[in-house]
Amino acid sequence: MKIKLTTLLLLFISTSLFAQDGWKTFEKDNYSISYPSDWEFSDQNPQPTVAFMLNSPKESQKEDLFRESVNLTIEELSMADYTLDQYTEIALEQVKKQIPSAKMITALPANIGDVEATNIVWSAEVGNGMVLQFNQLFAVKDRIAYVLTFTSTEAEYDIYIEDAAKIISSFKFIK
Numbered sequence: 001m002k003i004k005l006t007t008l009l010l011l012f013i014s015t016s017l018f019a020q021d022g023w024k025t026f027e028k029d030n031y032s033i034s035y036p037s038d039w040e041f042s043d044q045n046p047q048p049t050v051a052f053m054l055n056s057p058k059e060s061q062k063e064d065l066f067r068e069s070v071n072l073t074i075e076e077l078s079m080a081d082y083t084l085d086q087y088t089e090i091a092l093e094q095v096k097k098q099i100p101s102a103k104m105i106t107a108l109p110a111n112i113g114d115v116e117a118t119n120i121v122w123s124a125e126v127g128n129g130m131v132l133q134f135n136q137l138f139a140v141k142d143r144i145a146y147v148l149t150f151t152s153t154e155a156e157y158d159i160y161i162e163d164a165a166k167i168i169s170s171f172k173f174i175k
Contacts, residue, residue: 022036022037022038023035023036023037024036024037024041025170026041026043026052027174028043028051028052029175030173030174030175031072031146031171031172031173031174032170032171032172032174033052033072033167033170033171033172034166034167034170035054035070035167035170036163036167038057039054039055039056039057039070039163039167040054040055040057040058041053041054042054042055047073049073049074049075050071050072050073051071051072051073051074052071052072053069053070053071054069054070054071054167055067055068055069056068056069056160056163060156060160063155063156064130064153064155064156066130066132066152066153066156068150068151068152068153068156068160068164069150069151070148070149070150070151070164070167070168071148071149071151072146072147072148072149072171073145073146073147073149074144074145074146074147075144075145075147076143076144077140077143077144077145078143081143082140082145083140084116084117084118084138084139084140085118087138087140087145088118088120088138091138091145091147092104092120095122095124099124099126101124101125101126102122102123102124103122103123103124104120104121104122105121105122105123105133106119106120106121107119107120107121110137112137112139112146112171112172112173113172113173115139115141115173116139117137117138117139118137118138118139119135119136119137119138120134120135120136120138121133121134121135121136122134122136123154130153131153131154131155132151132152132153132154133151133152133153133154133157134149134150134151135149135150135161135164135165135168136148136149136150137149137168137171141173148168148171150164150165150167150168152164
C-alpha cells in the first residue's frame with residue numbers, strides 16, 4: 001500500500017510539474033513549443049523567417065489596442081559559421097540601426113536543453129508614444145539561428161511575462 005501511495009504521489013507531482021492544464025503543444029521539424037489554449041497560434045508567415053506566431057487573447061488589446069505575442073524566427077547560417085555571441089551581436093547591431101530608440105535592459109546567458117542561448121530584454125518607442133518591450137532568446141544550433149521573441153507594450157509587460165516565460169521555456173529541440 002505504501003508503494004502504491006508513493007507511486008501515485010510521484011505521478012501527481014511529475015504531472016503537475018511538467019503538464020499544464022489548458023495548454024497545447026506545437027511540434028515541427030526539430031522543435032516543439034507549448035502555449036496556453038487561449039493564445040492564438042498561426043504559422044501563416046508574415047515574413048519568410050517567421051516560423052510561427054502566438055498571439056495573446058483578444059482581451060489583451062482592450063486597453064492599448066496591442067496584442068502581446070511570442071514568435072519564432074529561424075535563419076539558416078549555412079554561408080557563415082557564426083557562434084552564438086557573434087550572431088547575437090550582429091542581430092543587436094541591426095536592431096540599434098533600425099530602431100535608434102532601442103534601449104538594452106538585460107543580457108544574460110541561458111540554455112535550451114543542452115544548447116547555449118542568450119536572453120536579451122530591450123525596449124523601444126515605436127511611434128505614437130507607444131513603447132514596446134521585447135524579451136528575446138537567441139540560440140544557434142547546427143548552423144541555424146533560432147530567436148524566440150516575446151513582444152508587449154511596456155505598460156502590460158509585467159502582466160504577460162509569466163505566461164510568455166513559460167511559453168519560451170517550453171521550447172525544446174527534439175532532434
